[in-house]
Amino acid sequence: MTPVxxxxxxxxxxxxxLMGVEMTEVTQDRVCATLRVRPELCTGGEILHGGAxxxxxxxxxxxxxxxxxxxxxxxxxxxxxxxxxxGARVDTTVHGEATPIHKGKTTQVWQTRVTGADGKxxxxxxxxxxxxxx
Amino acid sequence: MTPVxxxxxxxxxxxxxLMGVEMTEVTQDRVCATLRVRPELCTGGEILHGGAxxxxxxxxxxxxxxxxxxxxxxxxxxxxxxxxxxGARVDTTVHGEATPIHKGKTTQVWQTRVTGADGKxxxxxxxxxxxxxx
Amino acid sequence: MTPVxxxxxxxxxxxxxLMGVEMTEVTQDRVCATLRVRPELCTGGEILHGGAxxxxxxxxxxxxxxxxxxxxxxxxxxxxxxxxxxGARVDTTVHGEATPIHKGKTTQVWQTRVTGADGKxxxxxxxxxxxxxx
Amino acid sequence: MTPVxxxxxxxxxxxxxLMGVEMTEVTQDRVCATLRVRPELCTGGEILHGGAxxxxxxxxxxxxxxxxxxxxxxxxxxxxxxxxxxGARVDTTVHGEATPIHKGKTTQVWQTRVTGADGKxxxxxxxxxxxxxx
Numbered sequence: 438m439t440p441v442x443x444x445x446x447x448x449x450x451x452x453x454x455l456m457g458v459e460m461t462e463v464t465q466d467r468v469c470a471t472l473r474v475r476p477e478l479c480t481g482g483e484i485l486h487g488g489a490x491x492x493x494x495x496x497x498x499x500x501x502x503x504x505x506x507x508x509x510x511x512x513x514x515x516x517x518x519x520x521x522x523x524g525a526r527v528d529t530t531v532h533g534e535a536t537p538i539h540k541g542k543t544t545q546v547w548q549t550r551v552t553g554a555d556g557k558x559x560x561x562x563x564x565x566x567x568x569x570x571x
Numbered sequence: 572m573t574p575v576x577x578x579x580x581x582x583x584x585x586x587x588x589l590m591g592v593e594m595t596e597v598t599q600d601r602v603c604a605t606l607r608v609r610p611e612l613c614t615g616g617e618i619l620h621g622g623a624x625x626x627x628x629x630x631x632x633x634x635x636x637x638x639x640x641x642x643x644x645x646x647x648x649x650x651x652x653x654x655x656x657x658g659a660r661v662d663t664t665v666h667g668e669a670t671p672i673h674k675g676k677t678t679q680v681w682q683t684r685v686t687g688a689d690g691k692x693x694x695x696x697x698x699x700x701x702x703x704x705x
Numbered sequence: 706m707t708p709v710x711x712x713x714x715x716x717x718x719x720x721x722x723l724m725g726v727e728m729t730e731v732t733q734d735r736v737c738a739t740l741r742v743r744p745e746l747c748t749g750g751e752i753l754h755g756g757a758x759x760x761x762x763x764x765x766x767x768x769x770x771x772x773x774x775x776x777x778x779x780x781x782x783x784x785x786x787x788x789x790x791x792g793a794r795v796d797t798t799v800h801g802e803a804t805p806i807h808k809g810k811t812t813q814v815w816q817t818r819v820t821g822a823d824g825k826x827x828x829x830x831x832x833x834x835x836x837x838x839x
Numbered sequence: 840m841t842p843v844x845x846x847x848x849x850x851x852x853x854x855x856x857l858m859g860v861e862m863t864e865v866t867q868d869r870v871c872a873t874l875r876v877r878p879e880l881c882t883g884g885e886i887l888h889g890g891a892x893x894x895x896x897x898x899x900x901x902x903x904x905x906x907x908x909x910x911x912x913x914x915x916x917x918x919x920x921x922x923x924x925x926g927a928r929v930d931t932t933v934h935g936e937a938t939p940i941h942k943g944k945t946t947q948v949w950q951t952r953v954t955g956a957d958g959k960x961x962x963x964x965x966x967x968x969x970x971x972x973x
Binding site: 715718719720721722723744745746747748749750754755756757759760761762763764767779781782783784785786787788789792 | 849852853854855856857878879880881882883884888889890891893894895896897898901913915916917918919920921922923926
């Protein structure tokens, strides 16, 4: 299995699987995925729920951390901050791209840009992952 | 219908409905709900996904804003910040309580505490809602 | 020296001293101080600069952490989030009160409310401190 | 006077002037400045106080907003989030570079990278400015 397939398999029976996150790239310096804006991911006005945007990004930042940490270590998101910029309409697809701001021994910081089908920014998420040695 | 029932009905076919958010209190100074930690809301290790915590809280803060804004106005979350404190295990139920920090004409700021079955803090979310006049 | 005097002495030749932070209470569950809004702490419009609000709060949250951590340990702020609610006018005094959200072994989370002379909220700051064992 | 000189003159008797912020570039898509890490801007351990980092960045993001908003409009920072990555030692100089994430009619979002003399990241600040029409 490719790294993308391995990660996809791990997500399947979990929250990202329920949402429909589809991994497209998993490397140490970039983690990407797409998310189809199904009606059940929306809020009023038929736009993607802010919570879905945050959950989508959180998934990518956590994967980025896992890919970079020593074997046997564990990680958890300790804080996350989102700025919501534009709406993503139902029946479109959003794209998420997570890149590292900091890869430390005890913490990693990742930033994820979520963009719409037209390339416009939907939201930007910055999160801190704590890394616990085995 | 009571305010709780009205809000519950609105959530049903949307992302909070998919997650299983159950409203328990809707007043102008407090919005509460519960969320069952089903396996499909979890991340690795069988604990509630951080994204689900953020989406749960975002829902409550937005409802709090809607309840307080003038008729015909619209709102959107413009930013949200979460500190994750403890894990919530699968097959338990978490409780969310959102209270206002600021109710202004153009913005409202709400803070939501998510706690576990044992009353321990799972996470705390602070979000800003912009209010747009009709 | 009382705890308040000890902390005040430490701050004197540092940034909080330059700003004029005056400690008023230092306990394990609450750290308070006042800050006189001198003209050189202001921004345009003669209101307290947002940066001064954040620096004031950061100081209190860090002190709260130090007071609670094991002897010999060190701490650093790893992230901080502020919501600015109201302005504090020049020649008034603001009050800061920091209380703990979480006191863990590796991280502590503190929240500081900054209020004006009239008791109204000026800003609210939540910060995470990492604690490094000796 | 150049834009840099105009902005510098405005800052002089205010908090950024007290700190010693030196503007180096002021354009609609990038605002840069330097800050000398004098001892009185430090915290324990002779490193730049986190509050000074936040105040430095807040200044740049606010200037970026002013440069882009319609004449007669006013702005205020409504929220700010910082991740602290590395320390900046006393008697060095840090550099700040603010770039826009979003330039809207009612809000602007700016992100500022603060780097040390060696080019390493000291902190990253994301802030939302509200824009009020005349």
